[in-house]
Amino acid sequence: MPQQLSFDLPVRIAHGREDFFVSSANAAAVAMIEGWQSWPGRKLALVGAEASGKTHLVHVWATLSGAKIVAAADVATADIPSLASASVAVEDVDQIAGNAEAEEALFHLHNLVLAEGHSLLFTGQNAPNFWPIALPDLASRLQGTPLVALEAPDDVLLTALMAKLFHDRQVVPTADVLPYLVRRIDRSCAAVQATVEALDAAALAQGRAVTRALAKEVLDKMG
Structure with a gap:
């Protein structure tokens, strides 16, 4: 089957x-994000693996609290x-350690x-006591920040996340x-x-719907 031209269509990332x-x-x-006004010391560290939902919850909190969002790497040049x-x-x-x-x-x-x-929300992939921050005063303040973790996803969450990511890309996979x-x-x-991105790209390139057959082909290629 000849391949179609693949275009990077806009992805609407839903952060509500x-x-x-x-x-x-x-x-x-x-619960901690929604109860942000009761954080001890008015701060919280939100930790979890890559793509676990940290940024989504940051945006939820920003909406609730009127907070600004900044990448740690950009703080050095911020006002x-x-x-x-x-x-x-x-x-x-x-990621700014050192x-x-x-x-x-x-x-x-x-x-x-x-x-x-005001209040502070920090994110990272693991607990602050594992962040190799070199500045002692900053390290002690981060390590003293209350912590909540996003745990490994269960089947229900994996399914819901997959459905959301397909929806963000305006893709409707078959029910199976x-x-x-x-x-x-x-x-x-x-x-x-990664799987949703690969399936979307394959569907666009081949002009096919996202079906179980296409999913099997993509998974086989991903190894």
């Missing part, structure tokens, strides 16, 4: 609370007083946001695709994301 499916794997994290005029979510804090300028800026942001009476994939892919949110 109504788009976040709650299961036993993430219920504790959702800290302006940023600290509201609550702040700082994503991927574990970046002296970014660590120093985050330390000042941490102190100023709390001094102004999702249960077929859930039984065969790695049990991680990152695997779900």
Whole structure:
């Protein structure tokens, strides 16, 4: 079958609370985000594996709290007083370890946001005591931050996430695709994301619907 031209069509990523499916794997994290006004010390560390839903929950929290969102790597060049005029979510804090300028800026942001009476949300892939932050004062403040984790997804969450990602791409798979994939892919949110992307690309390239047969072909190629 001749292949069609494949175009990168816009993907509508749904980050609303109504788009976040709650299961036993993430219920504790959702409860903490929704109860943000009761965080001890007005701060929280939200941790979980890649593609586990951290960014989605950050956006949910920003909507609830009016918070600003910034990548930890961008804090070094940010206007800290302006940023600290509201609550702040700082994503991927574990990725700035050893970046002296970014660590120093985050330390000042941490102190100023709390001094102004606002709240802080940090994200990373594991607990703050495993973040190799070199600045001792920042490390101690992060390690003293209350923690909630997004756990490994169960079948219900994997299915819901897959359905959401297909919906974001305006793809409607046949009814047997999702249960077929859930039984065969790695049990991680990152695997779900990679599988949906690969299926969407294959369907566009071949001009086919996303069916179980196409899913089998794509999985076979992904190894």
